[in-house]
Amino acid sequence: MSDKAATKIGMVGVGRMGANMARRLEEQGFTVSAVFDVRREAAAELAAELKCLAAEKLSDVTAASDYILTIVTDDEAMRTIFSAPADNLLKDATGKVFINFATVSPQIHLEVEAAANHAGAAAIEACMASSITQARQGTLYLILAGNQAVVEKACPMLEALSIARRYVGPTGRAAQVKALVNMVMNINTAGLAEGLGLGEALGLDLNVLREIFSQTGANSRVLETDGGDMQSREHDCYFSAAHAAKDSGIAVALAHEVEVPVPLAEATLAQYRLMVTKGFGELDKSGIAELTFKGRGKK
Numbered sequence: 443m444s445d446k447a448a449t450k451i452g453m454v455g456v457g458r459m460g461a462n463m464a465r466r467l468e469e470q471g472f473t474v475s476a477v478f479d480v481r482r483e484a485a486a487e488l489a490a491e492l493k494c495l496a497a498e499k500l501s502d503v504t505a506a507s508d509y510i511l512t513i514v515t516d517d518e519a520m521r522t523i524f525s526a527p528a529d530n531l532l533k534d535a536t537g538k539v540f541i542n543f544a545t546v547s548p549q550i551h552l553e554v555e556a557a558a559n560h561a562g563a564a565a566i567e568a569c570m571a572s573s574i575t576q577a578r579q580g581t582l583y584l585i586l587a588g589n590q591a592v593v594e595k596a597c598p599m600l601e602a603l604s605i606a607r608r609y610v611g612p613t614g615r616a617a618q619v620k621a622l623v624n625m626v627m628n629i630n631t632a633g634l635a636e637g638l639g640l641g642e643a644l645g646l647d648l649n650v651l652r653e654i655f656s657q658t659g660a661n662s663r664v665l666e667t668d669g670g671d672m673q674s675r676e677h678d679c680y681f682s683a684a685h686a687a688k689d690s691g692i693a694v695a696l697a698h699e700v701e702v703p704v705p706l707a708e709a710t711l712a713q714y715r716l717m718v719t720k721g722f723g724e725l726d727k728s729g730i731a732e733l734t735f736k737g738r739g740k741k
Contacts, residue, residue, distance in 0.1 A: 450507045454511070463582075473494075503531065510540050538563045545570075545617070545624065569587075570584060580605070582605065629707060631686075632714075639734030
């Protein structure tokens with residue numbers, strides 16, 4: 443048996459990102475031993491596909507695995523999986539390694555690391571600056587933090603999932619960096635939606651406008667990924683407006699902690715929260731154009 447095949451990996455959170463990461467690891471020769479999700483049917487379907495355990499309890503994932511990868515939605519979900527009294531990942535966790543991929547607050551990562559260490563386990567951050575397609579192809583960009591020796595120990599698995607990795611320091615740092623990445627991305631997305639919305643209202647050809655944006659200082663990554671979708675109102679979800687609101691909220695909270703004014707981030711946060719209020723939270727972040735193009739804003 444190869445070293446890869448001998449490495450047993452549990453997955454907690456098998457939505458679009460987690461499920462595709464599990465498929466990628468299996469294809470790369472690792473053993474996905476157990477999967478868990480609060481949506482039991484999602485876990486059962488993936489377990490049948492990968493021929494592994496669909497765990498009924500979080501502690502069953504830990505028991506079946508050497509490494510446990512977590513990809514959950516928010517701070518509350520992270521606290522639950524690591525500290526819920528009835529069942530959590532840290533029961534009998536001595537020697538286990540937890541790799542936490544979710545975009546949550548730095549404080550949660552610090553709490554999880556302390557709890558894991560107390561249980562005789564280790565926990566590191568691997569924040570993802572990529573989306574669903576990259577998860578499936580193993581071309582994620584990973585921002586890593588935590589005990590560097592543990593990060594290095596996990597490198598074969600992390601390399602199988604990613605095209606590039608950057609270690610940024612002790613626990614909490616990756617979450618800080620990821621919050622800033624998403625803060626700037628969300629600002630750019632909101633700005634693009636306003637530019638295209640205003641352009642349409644002025645009667646400009648948006649295909650021409652987007653081409654000019656791409657050759658000038660208005661260019662950005664989101665112009666490439668979201669510009670056409672904004673124009674055609676195709677908002678299939680790769681990164682939801684609800685997640686954009688959550689992540690901008692983390693960044694704004696960090697700014698308040700260190701007393702740095704971030705008026706653009708606050709305005710963008712307000713827009714994404716408005717999307718959630720209007721029932722657009724599960725649209726892709728490009729759906730922010732529904733707030734800026736004239737005649738839109740209805741489901």
